[in-house]
Amino acid sequence: MELKDARWRKSTRSSGNGGNCVEVADNLPEVVAVRDSKNPHGPALTFTPTAWRTFLTQVTDQP
Secondary structure (H helix, E strand, O other): OOOOOOOOEEOOOOOOOOOOOEEEEOOOOOOEEEEEOOOOOOOOEEEOHHHHHHHHHHHHOOO
16 A cells, blocks of 8 residues: 555654654545554554544543
8 A cells, every 4th residue: 555645643642752652644545544653664554444433432432
């Protein structure tokens, strides 16, 4: 999958000190991409928008 047009943004939970950060690109049609900010040229995981929403719901609903 080509991600050259991805607009990456860091998680709102990431600290600004260059620590462990997750970046998300949700501007692409029919895909949400996730990568490690420390390795921007490395692999990225891709999800359908529905799968990504399900994941976020499960993560944010945890106590």
